[in-house]
Amino acid sequence: xxxxxxxxxxxxxxxxxxxxxxxxxxxxxxxxxxxxxxxxxxxxxxxxxxxxxxxxxxxxxxxxxxxxxxxxxxxxxxxxxxxxxxxxxxxxxxxxxxxxxxxxxxxxxxxxxxxxxxxxxxxxxxxxxxxxxxxxxxxxxxxxxxxxxxxxxxxxxxxxxxxxxxxxxxxxxxxxxxxxxxxxxxxxxxxxx
Numbered sequence: 127x128x129x130x131x132x133x134x135x136x137x138x139x140x141x142x143x144x145x146x147x148x149x150x151x152x153x154x155x156x157x158x159x160x161x162x163x164x165x166x167x168x169x170x171x172x173x174x175x176x177x178x179x180x181x182x183x184x185x186x187x188x189x190x191x192x193x194x195x196x197x198x199x200x201x202x203x204x205x206x207x208x209x210x211x212x213x214x215x216x217x218x219x220x221x222x223x224x225x226x227x228x229x230x231x232x233x234x235x236x237x238x239x240x241x242x243x244x245x246x247x248x249x250x251x252x253x254x255x256x257x258x259x260x261x262x263x264x265x266x267x268x269x270x271x272x273x274x275x276x277x278x279x280x281x282x283x284x285x286x287x288x289x290x291x292x293x294x295x296x297x298x299x300x301x302x303x304x305x306x307x308x309x310x311x312x313x314x315x316x317x318x319x
Contacts, residue, residue, distance in 0.1 A: 141198035161275035265301035
């Protein structure tokens with residue numbers, strides 16, 4: 127059974143406790159921030175296996191650096207930066223192979239989308255990611271966590287991103303409105319958008 131203090135502990139308190147060998151504190155850090163690490167890894171368009179490798183490496187880096195974090199309360203930012211750096215390392219190391227199973231399309235099937243359809247979908251995705259990158263870091267993080275962890279509750283998102291629970295819904299609405307506005311300004315609203 128998890129001690130009661132863990133659920134209400136700040137990130138800094140959890141980092142200190144985990145650094146002191148408290149397993150429950152480490153588990154809580156991972157539980158609170160795993161969705162964030164995964165979301166950042168997937169935004170680099172890594173396949174599931176590479177994203178899982180990046181995630182494991184990021185947690186290993188945290189174990190190695192747990193005692194030397196300058197601002198333990200800023201752990202979410204440290205995780206974002208470390209995940210982004212690991213993703214870039216994976217991309218540089220071996221290029222990115224996109225496996226058929228990751229794309230979800232059987233190119234040998236007569237029902238497979240046409241090359242034109244695939245090209246338009248790729249262009250739509252590129253425009254969407256470009257518009258997303260134009261949003262504030264807070265909006266990017268929130269929308270990524272919501273997109274890649276749709277089952278995460280607001281309490282979990284609150285702990286992971288350091289946002290008040292009551293602000294998540296309104297923030298989500300504002301971020302989506304800003305994203306839509308950016309796409310409309312370029313007159314490139316994605317189909318079905």
